[in-house]
Amino acid sequence: xxxxxxxxxxxxxxxxxxxxxxxxxxxxxxxxxxxxxxxxxxxxxxxxxxxxxxxxxxxxxxxxxxxxxxxxxxxxxxxxxxxxxxxxxxxxxxxxxxxxxxxxxxxxxxxxxxxxxxxxxxxxxxxxxxxxxxxxxxxxxxxxxxxxxxxxxxxxxxxxxxxxxxxxxxxxxxxxxxxxxxxxxxxxxxxxxxxxxxxxxxxxxxxxxxxxxxxxxxxxxxxxxxxxxxxxxxxxxxxxxxxxxxxxxxxxxxxxxxxxxxxxxxxxxxxxxxxxxxxxxxxxxxxxxxxxxxxxxxxxxxxxxxxxxxxxxxxxxxxxxxxxxxxxxxxxxxxxxxxxxxxxxxxxxxxxxxxxxxxxxxxxxxxxxxxxxxxxxxxxxxxxxxxxxxxxxxxxxxxxxxxxxxxxxxxxxxxxxxxxxxxxxxxxxxxxxxxxxxxxxxxxxxxxxxxxxxxxxxxxxxxxxxxxxxxxxxxxxxxxxxxxxxxxxxxxxxxxxxxxxxxxxxxxxxxxxxxxxxxxxxxxxxxxxxxxxxxxxxxxxxxxxxxxxxxxxxxxxxxxxxxxxxxxxxxxxxxxxxxxxxxxxxxxxxxxxxxxxxxxxxxxxxxxxxxxxxxxxxxxxxxxxxxxxxxxxxxxxxxxxxxxxxxxxxxxxxxxxxx
Amino acid sequence: xxxxxxxxxxxxxxxxxxxxxxxxxxxxxxxxxxxxxxxxxxxxxxxxxxxxxxxxxxxxxxxxxxxxxxxxxxxxxxxxxxxxxxxxxxxxxxxxxxxxxxxxxxxxxxxxxxxxxxxxxxxxxxxxxxxxxxxxxxxxxxxxx
Amino acid sequence: xxxxxxxxxxxxxxxxxxxxxxxxxxxxxxxxxxxxxxxxxxxxxxxxxxxxxxxxxxxxxxx
Numbered sequence: 001x002x003x004x005x006x007x008x009x010x011x012x013x014x015x016x017x018x019x020x021x022x023x024x025x026x027x028x029x030x031x032x033x034x035x036x037x038x039x040x041x042x043x044x045x046x047x048x049x050x051x052x053x054x055x056x057x058x059x060x061x062x063x064x065x066x067x068x069x070x071x072x073x074x075x076x077x078x079x080x081x082x083x084x085x086x087x088x089x090x091x092x093x094x095x096x097x098x099x100x101x102x103x104x105x106x107x108x109x110x111x112x113x114x115x116x117x118x119x120x121x122x123x124x125x126x127x128x129x130x131x132x133x134x135x136x137x138x139x140x141x142x143x144x145x146x147x148x149x150x151x152x153x154x155x156x157x158x159x160x161x162x163x164x165x166x167x168x169x170x171x172x173x174x175x176x177x178x179x180x181x182x183x184x185x186x187x188x189x190x191x192x193x194x195x196x197x198x199x200x201x202x203x204x205x206x207x208x209x210x211x212x213x214x215x216x217x218x219x220x221x222x223x224x225x226x227x228x229x230x231x232x233x234x235x236x237x238x239x240x241x242x243x244x245x246x247x248x249x250x251x252x253x254x255x256x257x258x259x260x261x262x263x264x265x266x267x268x269x270x271x272x273x274x275x276x277x278x279x280x281x282x283x284x285x286x287x288x289x290x291x292x293x294x295x296x297x298x299x300x301x302x303x304x305x306x307x308x309x310x311x312x313x314x315x316x317x318x319x320x321x322x323x324x325x326x327x328x329x330x331x332x333x334x335x336x337x338x339x340x341x342x343x344x345x346x347x348x349x350x351x352x353x354x355x356x357x358x359x360x361x362x363x364x365x366x367x368x369x370x371x372x373x374x375x376x377x378x379x380x381x382x383x384x385x386x387x388x389x390x391x392x393x394x395x396x397x398x399x400x401x402x403x404x405x406x407x408x409x410x411x412x413x414x415x416x417x418x419x420x421x422x423x424x425x426x427x428x429x430x431x432x433x434x435x436x437x438x439x440x441x442x443x444x445x446x447x448x449x450x451x452x453x454x455x456x457x458x459x460x461x462x463x464x465x466x467x468x469x470x471x472x473x474x475x476x477x478x479x480x481x482x483x484x485x486x487x488x489x490x491x492x493x494x495x496x497x498x499x500x501x502x503x504x505x506x507x508x509x510x511x512x513x514x515x516x517x518x519x520x521x522x523x524x525x526x527x528x529x530x531x532x533x534x535x536x537x538x539x540x541x542x543x544x545x546x547x548x549x550x551x552x553x554x555x556x557x558x559x560x561x562x563x564x565x566x567x568x569x570x571x572x573x574x575x576x577x578x579x580x581x582x583x584x585x586x587x588x589x590x591x592x593x594x595x596x597x598x599x600x601x602x603x604x605x606x607x608x609x610x611x612x613x614x615x616x617x618x619x620x621x622x623x624x625x626x627x628x629x630x631x632x633x634x635x636x637x638x639x640x641x642x643x644x645x646x647x648x649x650x651x652x653x654x655x656x657x658x659x
Numbered sequence: 660x661x662x663x664x665x666x667x668x669x670x671x672x673x674x675x676x677x678x679x680x681x682x683x684x685x686x687x688x689x690x691x692x693x694x695x696x697x698x699x700x701x702x703x704x705x706x707x708x709x710x711x712x713x714x715x716x717x718x719x720x721x722x723x724x725x726x727x728x729x730x731x732x733x734x735x736x737x738x739x740x741x742x743x744x745x746x747x748x749x750x751x752x753x754x755x756x757x758x759x760x761x762x763x764x765x766x767x768x769x770x771x772x773x774x775x776x777x778x779x780x781x782x783x784x785x786x787x788x789x790x791x792x793x794x795x796x797x798x799x800x801x802x803x804x
Numbered sequence: 805x806x807x808x809x810x811x812x813x814x815x816x817x818x819x820x821x822x823x824x825x826x827x828x829x830x831x832x833x834x835x836x837x838x839x840x841x842x843x844x845x846x847x848x849x850x851x852x853x854x855x856x857x858x859x860x861x862x863x864x865x866x867x
Contacts, residue, residue, distance in 0.1 A: 192734025193746065228739040230746065305747050495704050495755055496697035496762055536762075539696035603694065691835060691842035698846070705850045763842065775834045776843075783843040787853065 027051075040064075054078045054087075066150060068094050083107050118144055121163075130172035138168045145185050157189035162199065174209035185225070193230035200224030200236070210246070217244035231302035237262045251275045264298065265290040274326070283324040289317045292339050308349075308493075313342040316354070327362075334358040336370065351375040356387075365392045380406050380443045394419040398428075406443060408434030408452075414459065427461040437477065450512050453477050466490045480508035480525070499535040504528070507550050520562030524594070525550035540600060540639075548595040548610075557588045558620065558628065566619060566630050590624025605639045607632060697762040705755050711748055721749060722793030722801055727760065727781035728753045732793055732801055756780070 032045040044059020056073040075090035086103035092115065102113040114124040121142040127134050145162040152159070162185025168178040181202045188195035200223045207216035220241040227234045239261050245254040257269040271283035296314045304310050316339030323330045335357045342350040353373025359366045368389040375382040383404025390397040398415035410432050417426035437449040458471030469487035476482075483504040490498040505528040514522045527550045534542040549556070595610040596619060609617040613631055620630035712729070715721040720736035721729050729752050731737075737745045760780060764773040785794040790804050847853065 188735070192731070192737075192742065195734070195739060195742070197739055226739050228742045231743050233740055233743050235740075302743055305743075306751060491758070495758055496700045498697070536695060536697040537700040541695060541697075602692070691838045693842045693846060702846055702849050706852065709850055709852065759846070772834055772839075775836075776839055779836065779839040780843045780847075783840060783847055787844070787847050787851070 052077060073100065117147065118142075133172035135172050136170040138170075140164055140166055140180070145182065157187045157194045157196075160186040160188060162186055166203075174214075176205075176207040178203065178205045183224070193228070196225060196227040198225040199227070207247070212248065214247040215245075216247055218242075231305065232299065233302065234298065245270075249275070251281070264294045271324070277326065279326045280324055281326045283322075285322040285324075286320070288319045289337070290319065292316045292318050308343070309341070311344045311346075313340070313344050315340040329362060331359075331361045333360070347376070347379060349375065349377050351382075358389075358391075360391050362393055365390065367391065377405065377410075378444065380440065405432070406435045406439045408432065408436070423464055425461070425463055427459055428457075429459045430457040431455065432457070449478070450515065451477065451479055451509075462492075465492060465494065467492050478508045478512045481506045482508075496537045497535075499533075499538070501530075501533050503530040503533055505530075505547075507552075514562065520559040520565050521557075522559070522562050522594075523555050523557040524591075525552070525554055526594075527551075542601055544597075544599045546595075546597045549593045556591050556623065558591050558594075559588055560586065563589065563620075563628055563630060586626050589626050589628035590622065591628060592621045592623025594620045600639055603639050605637045605642055607635055607637060691763065692766045693763060695762065695766045698759065698766065701755050701759045701762060705752065705759070708748060708752055708755075711744075712752060715745055715748070716789070716792045719791075719793050719803070720745060722795065723781075723784050723788055725781055725785075725795040725797060725799065727777040727784065728756055730795075 028049040030047045033043065035042045035045060041062045042058050042060070044057075046057045048055040048057075053074070053076045055075075058071040059069065061068045061071055070093075072093040073090060074093070075087035077087070077089070079086045079088075083106050084103060085106070086101075088101050090100045090102070092098045092100040096117070098115055098117040100113070100115050102111070104111050109129050111127040112124070113126075114122055116122045121144055122139075123143055124139045124141075126137040126139070128137075129135070143164045145159045145164055149158050162182060164180055164182050164185075166178065166180035168176070168180070170176050179202075181200075183200045185199040185201070186195075186197045187199075202221050202223065203218065205216065205218035207214050209215075218241075220243075222236045222239045224236050226236065239259070241257070241259050243254055243257045245252065245256070247253070252273040252275070254269065254271050254273075257271075259267045259269070261267075265287060267285060267287040269283065269285045272281045273279070274281050293314045295318065296312065301310065301312075317337040318339060319335045319337070321331075321333040323332075336354050339354040340350070340352040341354075342352075351372050352375055354370055356368070356370035358368040358370070360368070368387070368391060370387040370389075372382075372385055372387065374384055385401065385403045387401060388399040390399070396415075396417045398412060401412040401415070403410045403412070410430060412428055412430045415426070415428040417424055419425075432453065432455040435453045437451045437453055440453055441447060441449045454476040456472075456474040458469055458473060461468045461470065467487075467489040469484070469489075471485075473484040473487055474481065475484075483506070485502045485504070487501040488499070490500075505526065507525050507527065510522045510524045510526055514520065526547055528545060528547040531544045531546075532542060533540065593610050597608045599606040607617070609619040609632060610621045611618050616631040616633040617635070618629060619632050620628060622629040712721060715737070716723075718733075718736045720731065720733050722732040724730050729749055731746055731749050734742055734745070760773050760777040761770070763776050764770050785804075788794055788804050792804050793801050794804060796802050
């Protein structure tokens, strides 16, 4: 403070000296080493008056966080009169040479400075006596925004094109008013991921001192242009931000804030921002009955790219009240009103009529309750169900849940999720029951199968993009049982998911199975053991399958068509030990045992059967009357080729191949 | 007991001789296995994406990096409205590329080859890029082919 | 006695040879040429460079 007063005094002295000297001398030079004040310092100052012109030089000037070197002010023709000091065409040199004019009316005590750094561009400053001192008025006409670049914090995107027009008035009574219009503005950071183009904005702001604080209000309207702020892209639609509050040494207080976004809705907010800690110490945001579809499309969707929620049909309304403090997000109370989600392109899932509330709190135990009117999962219709989700910070637990699925149900138990440092961990176990295979296969677009489906899902854990199944997954289908053990799914949501498991099939009804595919009917039951099964992108790359007739007493019959098709599987090189005449007379044959072993590795299936019968092996061993034995001769078969054959055969279009 | 040990010795010796004799030529003329469903799935996904990436390579918005990835080297070449898409394409492509290198290494039972495979690919993507496309030189500078 | 220990020595030696050979042939060797061939086949597919009209000839590798 003391320092400041000193330089003020010295400047007055300099001016007086300068004026006095001008009267007597034709030439005059003044050097000052150092001048500093609150927020500014200048070093190496030299003023030269010669031949009616004046030159002022500053070696280094620091203003706030900015500093310049070698600033010059030159005025070739300084008009000095008793009432008026003026320079009509001077030059200010700060890196660039900028035309400057200034005048001081001594009688009215009005200082007028105008900078014209570009064509059609002027920045002028008028200092004149006001009610309690000097009023300051700044007028900007066609001011190029890029000139502000140096003043902005270095981590903000740099402004490019665009001009600003308007005025700022700062009264001696402490009142301030600003009306500014920005047009055609552009900004971008180096990565180009935070950028805007052709932006038109208008700002009307005012402030006035009140009880030791500054009471302020501002209204910002965005009327043109576009912004990309990774990952969100927004187009102007006359979005309007209205804010009012107070400002003091401690911080900024927003008492009433409103963001109006046409076609989406309005959000009200309030809060405190601490200047010391640069933190939002208390923030409240509230938006009521926001239509979900435009909210999803404009704001949420970019954040969900690459997830299964990236392309949805949405509907309904959402409301939210969010509270933030210096520790971060504190609570989020979300209400859904008839919200619907539908996987638009892949039709994997759909949920409709979701209503309820999710009152999440960072530090308290709360419970979300939602009802879902219906939906679809993998094209299978879902019935109405209710979700009760216990929430405690970033830990979530689901109460046992029954979702009606087709004519049966899906039970979800022990669902728990928590946020880890890098990804989410979740787990669940469940049951599927009472679903008729007819309806399931019809819904999935598979060949119609019969019987009912029941499955037990043991504890499934999701850890870092892999799913691990503890225990045995059990599926009841085709009147038998399928068991999967040691099930691991790696990279489950990636492009090439990997699955490893050991699978056992027990007592499957072959008639139910073969009736499904136009394979010809085989009556009987089979067991199978598939060891070391490895699927990549859901296609087998490795396994060791041993398929054999189940032990026990049951009818064993094989139809003529089935025999022909099994023979066809052997391909051109395979031969069936059957005679054409024999086939012609009988529709069905008896068998004693059938077996098929295939060890798949590196795309080659190494096959064998019930027993060896060199040079072949027995696939179907005859028994009863009339009996039939099928013998295979190819032991090594190319797996893709075998798959093609099975496809041809099961599609039923191929003519029976009997040689 | 002695007999058992001798039998064991002979057996192991035979197996090892067979392994030494059998393994060497098989490894020496190794051909990398790429006909797996995993490689096929990734290849198909990348091929589909290439239709969208090709104009970005041509405009110089996206370039081929020296480490076998792609990068958004000049976002200004992409209109703002498409910048998120371009950025997403680059991220998805790099994810697929990483999975492809890993998958090839895994399919050949040598997960430790992943880095070598990535380096080989990095060179080949650049060698086979069309003229006009940008790639990163060994020193990291962007070069127009 | 002597024969037995000789045999045992041979066994140990052969084990070492096998382990050594195993290390050298399997773990260190990276088939660069095969990898390039594989890369080219995949790049052909991904970039749809059938026929190779626009493809420059494969440069000789210095490796």
